[in-house]
Amino acid sequence: MRIGFARNDxxxxxxxxxxxxxxxxxxxxxxxRERLFARAMAVEQAGTTLALxxxxxIGVSAATTQRVRQLVGAATGLPAGQVMVHCTHTHSAPAxxxxxxxxxxxxPYLETLPQRIAAAAIRAVANLRxxxxxxxxxxxxxxxxxxxxxxxxxxxEDVLRDEWRPAxxxxxxxxxxxxxxxxxxxxxxxxxxxxxxxxxxxQQTRYIxxxxxxxxxxxxxxxxxxxxxxxxxxxxxxxxxCVVHKPEQESLLALxxxxxxxxxxxxxxxxxxxxxxxxxxxxxxRNVSFTRRPLTVPDLRERLAEQERMLQAPDATxxxxxxxxxxxxxxxxxxxxxxxxxGQSVQEPTELQAFGLGPLSLLGTPFEIFQAIKNEVKxxxxxxxxxxxxxxxxxLGYAPDRTAAxxxxxAADTVPLxxxxxxxxxxxxxxxxxxxxxxxxxxx
Numbered sequence: 001m002r003i004g005f006a007r008n009d010x011x012x013x014x015x016x017x018x019x020x021x022x023x024x025x026x027x028x029x030x031x032x033r034e035r036l037f038a039r040a041m042a043v044e045q046a047g048t049t050l051a052l053x054x055x056x057x058i059g060v061s062a063a064t065t066q067r068v069r070q071l072v073g074a075a076t077g078l079p080a081g082q083v084m085v086h087c088t089h090t091h092s093a094p095a096x097x098x099x100x101x102x103x104x105x106x107x108p109y110l111e112t113l114p115q116r117i118a119a120a121a122i123r124a125v126a127n128l129r130x131x132x133x134x135x136x137x138x139x140x141x142x143x144x145x146x147x148x149x150x151x152x153x154x155x156x157e158d159v160l161r162d163e164w165r166p167a168x169x170x171x172x173x174x175x176x177x178x179x180x181x182x183x184x185x186x187x188x189x190x191x192x193x194x195x196x197x198x199x200x201x202x203q204q205t206r207y208i209x210x211x212x213x214x215x216x217x218x219x220x221x222x223x224x225x226x227x228x229x230x231x232x233x234x235x236x237x238x239x240x241x242c243v244v245h246k247p248e249q250e251s252l253l254a255l256x257x258x259x260x261x262x263x264x265x266x267x268x269x270x271x272x273x274x275x276x277x278x279x280x281x282x283x284x285x286r287n288v289s290f291t292r293r294p295l296t297v298p299d300l301r302e303r304l305a306e307q308e309r310m311l312q313a314p315d316a317t318x319x320x321x322x323x324x325x326x327x328x329x330x331x332x333x334x335x336x337x338x339x340x341x342x343g344q345s346v347q348e349p350t351e352l353q354a355f356g357l358g359p360l361s362l363l364g365t366p367f368e369i370f371q372a373i374k375n376e377v378k379x380x381x382x383x384x385x386x387x388x389x390x391x392x393x394x395x396l397g398y399a400p401d402r403t404a405a406x407x408x409x410x411a412a413d414t415v416p417l418x419x420x421x422x423x424x425x426x427x428x429x430x431x432x433x434x435x436x437x438x439x440x441x442x443x444x
Contacts, residue, residue, distance in 0.1 A: 001043065001044070001045045001130070001131065001132070001133060001278060002043070002044040002045070002128040002129055002130055002131065003041065003042065003043050003044075003128065003129070003131040003133060003181040003183075003188060003189070004041070004042040004123075004124045004125060004126065004127030004128040004129065004188075005039070005040065005041050005042075005124055005127060005181070005188055005189030005227070005228035006039075006040050006119075006120050006121075006122075006123030006124040006126075006127055006228060007037045007038065007039040007040070007120055007228045008037065008038045008116055008117070008119040008120040008123070009035055009036070009037060009116070010036050010037060010038050010055065010056065010057070010113065010116045010117065011032060011035040011036045011208060012029075012036075012093075012094045012106060012109045012208065013109075014029050014030065014031055014032060014208070015028055015029060016028065016029055016094045016095075016106040016109060017029075017094070017095055017103045017104050017105075017106070018091065018092060018093065018094065018095065018103060018206065018208070019058045019091055019093065019094065019095035019096070019097070019099075019102055019103035020058065020091035020102055020103065020199075020202075020203075021091065021102075021202055021203035022101075022102075022203055022321065022324075023100075023101035023102070023321065023324035023325045023327065023328050024101050024318070024324045024327070025103075025203060027103070027203065027206060028206065029094075029206055029207065029208045030206045030207065031206075031207050031208070032207065032208045032209070033092075033207040033208060033209040033252070034208075034209040034210065034214060034215055034218055035208075035218075036055075036056035036057070036090075036093055036208065036209070036210055036214065037055075037056055037120075037210075037214075038053055038054070038055045038056075038116060038117040038119070038120040039053070039054050039055075039120060039217075039228050039229065039230045040052065040053045040054075040120035040121040040123070040124035040228075040230075041124060041181070041189060041191055041228075041230055042121065042124040042125045042127070042128055043133070043281060043357065044128050044281075045278065045280060045281050046280060046281070048082075048280070048281045048283075049076075049078060049082060049125065049128075049281075050082050050084070050281055050283060050355050051072060051076075051078060051082060051083045051084070051121045051124060051125060052084045052086065052191075052230065052355065052362070053068070053083070053084065053085050053086060053117055053120055053121050054086045054087070054088060054191075054230040054231055054232060055085070055086065055087045055088065055117060056087075056088055056090055056093055056209075056210035056213075056214045057087045057088070057089075057090065057093050057094070057096050058087065058089055058090060058091060058093055058095070058096060058097060058391075058395070059087045059089060059096060059097045059366075059391050059394070059395030060085055060087055060096055060097065060113075060117075060393075060394070060395065061096070061097055061098060061394060061395065062351070062366075062393065062394040064085070064096070064110070064113060064114055064117075065085040065393045065394060066080075067114035067118075068083065068085050068114045068117045068118045068121070069083045069085070071114060071115055071118035071122075072118045072121045072122055072125075075118070075122045075125075076121075076122060076125045078125070081283055081285050081353070082283060083121060084353055084355060084362070084364050084392060084393065085117065085392065085393050086232060086233070086364065086389060086391060086392045086393075087233070087391040087392075087395070088198060088210060088211070088213050088214065088231050088233050088391070089197065089198055089233050089236065089368070089390070089391050090198045090209070090210045090211040090213065090214060091198070091199055091201070091202070091211065092201050092205065092207060092208060092209045092210070092211055093208065093209075093210065094106055094109055094208075096109075096110065096113065097395040097419075098419070098420070099395075099418050099419055100327075100328045100331045100332060100417075100418050100419075100420065101324065101325075101327065101328040101331075101418065102418060129183055129188075130183060131181045131182060131183040131188055132181065132182050132183070132275055133179060133180070133181055133275070133276045133278060133357065134179070134180045134181075134182065134273035134274055134275050134276055135177070135178070135179055135180075135273055135274065135276040135360060136177075136178045136180075136268075136269040136270075136272045136273040136274065137175050137176070137177055137178075137269070138175070138176045138178060138265045138266070138268040138269040138272065139174065139175065139176075139265065139268075140173070140174060140175060140176035140194055140261075140262065140265035141165055141169065141174055142159075142162065142163075142164050142165055142242070142261050143172075143194075143196055143212070143241065143242065143258060143261050143262055144166065144172040144173065144195075144196040144197075144239045144240060144241060144242060145166035145167070145168075145171075145172060145239070145240060145242050146166070146168060146171035146172055146238055146239055146240075146371065147197075147238060147239065147240040147244075148238040148370070148404055148411075149168065149171050149238070150166055150167055150168050150171055150172075154242070156243065156246060156250060156254065159242040159243055159254075160243075160254060160257050162261075164242065166242065171238075171239075171371060172195075172196070172239050172371070173194055173195035173196060173234055173235065173236075173239065173371070175194075176192055176193070176194045176262070176265040176266055176268075176269055177192070177193040177194070177269070177385075177387055178190060178191070178192050178193075178266055178269025178270055178273055179191040179192075179273070179276070179357075179360075180269075180270055180273045186226070187224050187226075187227045187270070188226075188227060188228075189227050189228040189229060189230070190220070190224075190227065190228075190229045190230070190266070190269075190270055191229070191230040191231075191232055192217070192229065192230070192231055192232065192262075192265075192266040192269065193232040193234055193387045193389070194213075194231075194232075194233075194234055194262065194265075195233065195234025195235040195236045195239055195369075195371070195374065195390075196212075196234075196236050196239050196240070196241055197236040197237075197239055197240045197241065197368075198210070198211035198212055198213050198214075198233075198236075198241065199211065199240055199241055199244050200212050200241045200243050200244070200251055200254055200255045200258050201248075201251045201252065201255055202244055202245045202246070202251065203245070204246075204247055204248045204251070205248045205251050205252065206248070207252070209255075210231075211241075211255070212241060212255060212258040212259040212262055213231040213233070213259075213262065214231070215255060215256065215259035216231075216259040216260070216262040216263035216266065217229040217230075217231050217266075219259065219260075219263050220263055220266055220267065220270070223267075224270075229266075232362070232387065232389055233389060233390050233391050234369075234374065234387065234388060234389060234390065235369040235370060235371050235373065235374035235388055235390065236368060236369070236390060237367070237368035237369050237370040237371075237390070237398045237399060237400060237411060238370045238371055238400075238401070238404065238411075239371060241258055242258070243255075243257075243258060276357065276358055276359070276360065277358055277359070278357050278358035279358055280356075280358075281355070281356065281357060282354075282355070282356030282442045282443075283353075283354065283355055283356065283442075284353070284354045284356075284438055284441035284442050285351060285352065285353050285354070286351075286352045286434060286437060286438050286441070287349040287350065287351055287352075288349060288350050288352060288430075288434050289347045289348070289349050289350070290347070290350055290424055290425075290427055290430050290431070291347070291424065291425040291426060291430060292346055292347050292421070292422035292423065292424060292425055293422050293423045293424070293425050294425075295336070295422055296340075297337055297340050297341060300333045300336050300337050300340070301333075301337065303329070303333050304329075304330060304333035304334065304337065307326040307327075307329045307330040307333065308326075308330060310322065310323060310326040311323060311326050311327065311330060328417070328418055329417060331420075332417040332418065332420050333417075335420045336420065336421075336422065346421065346422050347422075350365075350366060350394070350396060351366070351393050351394065352364065352365055352434055352435065352438050353392065353393060354438045354439065354441070354442050356442040356443075359383070359384050359385060360384070360385050360387070361381065361384055361385065361386045361387065361439055361442055362387050362389060363377065363386055363387065363388050363389060363435050363438055363439065364389045364392030364393060365388070365389065365390055365392055365399070365431070365435070366390070366391065366392055366393055366394035366395055366396040367390050367391075367396055367397065367398060367399035367427075367431070368390050368391070368397065368398045368399065368411075369388060369390045369398075369399045369431070370398070370399060370400050370401040370404060370411075370428075371401075372401035372402075372403075372428070373388070373399055373401055373428055373431055373432055374388040376432045377432055377435045377436065377439070380432075380436050380439070381436075381439050384439070386435075386439055388435065395419075396419065396421070397411075397415040397416050397418070397419050397421070398411035398412070398415050399424070399427045399428070399431050400412045400424075400427065400428070401428050402428045402429075405424070405426075405427065405428060412424075
């Protein structure tokens with residue numbers, strides 16, 4: 001086996017708007033706390049090469065992924081299906097996905113982004129050398145809590161104590177999965193997988209950084225000179241960091257504490273990793289049209305009229321959060337009405353992509369996945385190890401579990417509209433089924 005790593009700086013200029021946390025917040029960056037990177041790992045065996053890129057970004061569009069693949073393919077000859085573009089989902093990075101109101105994209109940044117991402121993968125392929133791939137699982141506790149089914153975040157002084165644990169740890173990801181590559185005793189690079197929404201720094205923070213995952217990865221790279229580390233985001237749709245929605249200075253202080261906890265888990269995995277038996281590399285892709293709720297043009301017009309009444313009220317101003325949210329809904333309903341009246345599909349195919357490294361499967365999806373979905377896929381894959389990854393090759397909002405979908409609310413109803421899409425009809429069952437089929441395809 002040959003393995004190569006590389007990274008490329010994708011930090012924007014100060015002043016770009018950051019993504020997330022509310023409608024039209026004008027949350028423009030005022031400084032760089034730590035730089036953002038595109039990090040790539042290339043693996044080659046028996047003539048098959050796979051390239052995985054992890055980016056310190058909230059997500060990328062399918063168009064950005066397509067352009068990255070074109071650039072990597074032109075430079076290395078790799079087909080599109082052998083390049084995976086993944087994101088960590090930090091909310092302290094530029095707005096890079098088309099989402100109404102949650103941050104305005106900076107056009108020059110988006111224009112240059114694909115080539116900056118592709119450069120990491122191109123160099124990783126050029127750096128391929130004989131190496132040993134190893135794997136470990138390490139406890140990772142005291143980082144997260146389940147925001148859907150657990151209590152709200154405890155007081156800051158409690159969660160910053162090293163012995164703090166969530167009330168219901170079984171509703172979170174408590175294990176960090178670590179891959180390492182070594183050549184002649186030297187650590188070439190590593191990849192860590194964990195599921196937790198990276199939102200230590202929230203709506204009151206204005207500094208650019210990769211949140212706890214990026215800070216931890218930068219720290220570990222400094223501890224291991226010459227190595228490159230990738231963070232792979234797991235199922236984080238209903239799991240938050242244990243510190244959220246605090247004032248800026250409190251958030252920045254807590255950021256180092258949470259990052260140190262995660263780095264400790266990864267450090268343990270790097271130290272304990274054992275060689276992984278990889279007979280061959282495999283890949284599989286499925287394009288799936290997930291079912292959307294059957295809203296009609298009259299339904300949408302009725303909803304649009306409700307929002308427009310709020311926008312056109314005599315006392316309406318842009319200072320009102322309700323007015324700004326009504327703007328998000330109005331834009332979504334107008335776009336959906338126009339698409340339906342033009343005969344366009346509102347159930348575009350979604351790419352699911354998998355890389356198989358012997359007994360280990362990386363299952364890439366474009367969603368923020370709830371833990372219950374990941375757990376079902378993981379159990380079905382046994383005895384193989386399936387790592388269900390979100391924010392891969394695109395960004396299509398949440399994949400809520402059955403309970404959250406039935407209850408409705410932000411994840412199930414609001415975010416799809418923010419993306420200009422219909423809410424999903426039964427994403428839990430459909431995604432579990434399709435990921436099982438993707439996993440099966442790797443074995444063929």
